Amino acid sequence: MLLEKLNWRYAAKKMDPSKAVAEDKVERIIEAARLAPTSSGLQPFTLLVVTNKEIREKIKPIAWNQGQITDCSHLLVFAAWDNYTADRINGMFDLVNAERNFTSEGWENYRKMLLDTYPQRDPQVNFEHAARQAYIALGLATAAAAFEGVDSTPMEGFDPAALDEILDLRAKGLRSVAILPLGYREAENDWLVNLKKVRRAREDFVIDVK
Ligand SMILES: Cc1cc2nc3c(=O)[nH]c(=O)nc-3n(C[C@H](O)[C@H](O)[C@H](O)COP(=O)(O)O)c2cc1C
Numbered sequence: 001m002l003l004e005k006l007n008w009r010y011a012a013k014k015m016d017p018s019k020a021v022a023e024d025k026v027e028r029i030i031e032a033a034r035l036a037p038t039s040s041g042l043q044p045f046t047l048l049v050v051t052n053k054e055i056r057e058k059i060k061p062i063a064w065n066q067g068q069i070t071d072c073s074h075l076l077v078f079a080a081w082d083n084y085t086a087d088r089i090n091g092m093f094d095l096v097n098a099e100r101n102f103t104s105e106g107w108e109n110y111r112k113m114l115l116d117t118y119p120q121r122d123p124q125v126n127f128e129h130a131a132r133q134a135y136i137a138l139g140l141a142t143a144a145a146a147f148e149g150v151d152s153t154p155m156e157g158f159d160p161a162a163l164d165e166i167l168d169l170r171a172k173g174l175r176s177v178a179i180l181p182l183g184y185r186e187a188e189n190d191w192l193v194n195l196k197k198v199r200r201a202r203e204d205f206v207i208d209v210k
Pocket of ligand 1: 010013153156157
C-alpha cells in the first residue's frame with residue numbers, strides 16, 4: 001500500500017556505500033519520473049543519472065558536503081529547461097502528433113497559444129515554471145523509490161550554478177533544480193532513522209470546503 005511505503009521512507013542522512021541499487025529498480029524509478037504529469041505535457045526537464053564516482057566526489061563539496069552524494073549508488077539530477085523556446089514547444093507538439101498519428105484544430109490552436117505566450121516571457125519566469133514541473137517528477141521519483149524499498153534523499157541543498165558547471169548543463173540549455181541520491185540507509189549511523197516522522201495534523205493541513 002502506498003501510504004505504508006510513504007511512512008517507511010524518510011530523507012536518509014547516511015547511506016551504505018557498499019550497497020548499490022539494482023538497475024531494474026533504478027529504471028522503474030526513472031520511469032515514474034518520466035511519467036510525471038507536466039503543464040501542457042511539455043516535460044520541460046531532463047534527468048541525469050550520475051553514477052561516476054569522481055563526478056560525485058566533485059559534487060559533494062558544492063552540496064554542503066552531504067555524504068549521501070558519494071555514498072549513494074545513483075545520483076539523479078533534475079535539470080529544468082532554462083527557457084521555453086518555439087523549438088522546444090514545437091518539438092513536444094510534433095512528438096505528440098507523430099506518436100498519435102493525429103492532430104486537431106483545437107490542439108494546434110493550443111500550440112499557437114503557447115507559442116504566442118511562452119517564448120516572449122522573461123527566461124527566468126519560464127525557467128521557474130519548468131522547475132516547478134521538475135519538482136513533480138522529483139516527488140514521484142521519491143515515492144517510486146519508496147515503493148521499490150530504495151532509500152532516497154530529495155535535496156536542494158547544493159549550489160545550482162556550481163552543479164551546472166560540473167555537469168555542463170548550461171551548454172545544454174538546462175539548469176539544475178533538485179537532486180535525489182538513491183541508495184540504502186546505513187541505519188546504525190543515521191541519526192534520523194528512528195525519529196518519528198512529523199507532519200502537521202490533518203486538521204491543520206486541510207481546509208474542507210463543503
Ligand atoms: C525539495 C526538497 C529539498 C530537500 N533538501 C534536502 C537536503 O538538501 N538535504 C537533506 O538532508 N534533506 C533535504 N530534504 C529532506 C527534507 O528535509 C525532508 O523531506 C523533510 O524534513 C521531511 O522528512 P522526511 O522526508 O524524512 O519524512 C529536502 C526535501 C525536499 C522535498
